[in-house]
Amino acid sequence: MGKQLPQLTDNLKEFISNQKIFFVGTAAETGRVNVSPKGMATFYILNKQEVLWLNMTGSGNETAAHMLKDPRMTIMFCSFDKNPLILRLYGKAEVFHERDEAFGEYITHFEETAGARQIFKLNIDLVQTSCGFGVPFMEYIGERETLKVWSEQKGERGIKEYWTEKNQTSLDGLETGIFK
Template sequence: MGKFYDSIPPNLMKWIEAQQMFWVASAPLGGEGHVNLSPKGLKGTLHIANESQVWYEDMTGSGSETMAHLREPGNGRMTIMFCAFEGTPRIMRLFGHGRVLEFGTPEYEELLPPDVRHPGSRCVVVVDIHKVGTSCGFGVPQYAFLAHRPTLYNWLAQLETTEQEHDAADGAADPSSEPRVAEKGLKAYWRKENLKSMDGLPALQAAHISRTTPTHAPPRGEWGKEGNALHHAVRKDAGNGAARPSLALQKPKAVFGGMDAAEVTRLVIAFSLGVAITAVYIQMVGGPC
């Protein structure tokens, strides 16, 4: 059965932190505007401040829909969703209102100083939660997690290197003039792609004109040479069949090869009892979710 809470249950906080990805949903107030749903999947970017607030480090991308919706006057609505692809099935939704802390502002710097900031981070999205919903997740497939892709961080780190080299050469510029940006740097990309939503709502307001030079923490194995090597190794192992499928999809011989007839019989009986008990429970409560 689905359940609702006023805040995040303490016993599920570690489960949230263990998820490798999540989704954020938002929409403009106008009925003709586009509803947005974005996957977020980079390790270490989501943080639980307390049972009623979470925040995540938002990476640069080709759109800025969530930011624009949160900044629309009278709006700010958003939902974060998690799904369990491994272990106990579960779906969790965090319903709340979000606000944006842009790169180059003191509020952003307080949460993400340069020694912890990831390449290409453009803002922090803080979500104040007013309702939490959980449901069974029986319809969510099981997947085996392999690794996070280093591609985005690698690309964004290059843009920031270009920005750093430009700012070092431009250090003598008049501080009262509008800051100049590297032609192929991060801020130029922000100006081109992140100033408005697809519906024309304002998105970035400060990051692209900030005088702060974007710097980030070292790779720590997430990107760069180590991240690339890990990603290629994982892809190679998966291509060679090293990533094993679920036991339920393997041939019976592979599952039961180490069991004698009595052990197999006991396993089948236990499984059958589990199915029967589940069926009775669903009948009693009126459905799995």
């Protein structure tokens, strides 16, 4: 059954390393709550209380906008294979853009990927597990190449133009800070 812990354990770190998808939840003090699925090799564990995830260019930029209003973030992993488990990481997050010194340090933890937009660092204040008995079995087939190919075809200039057009404000009209 479920447990609450102050930090990641070695077993939970191993569990995370075996997952192919995670979900990020954020919200400002008002407006819409955002939950985004994330894949690819975009998650990295710094230590038992700090994790990073590389945010790729997408049609929206809700998470970045929410961080400017309220740094609360929840990251959730769930197992779709033989050993059921749901893992939630709660805490406060920071966002780093290419212009930030920390971005240059943290990007080294990830494979070079066209379209990298931000890096988020979550400072964990609570780790919670639950059974996952209601999560269905699903089979991992592979990663989609669509975003990678699209980003490579756009090139750096095209990506920045896309950010200008699609990533400067949230659904609720909040600034994302992408070009601050």
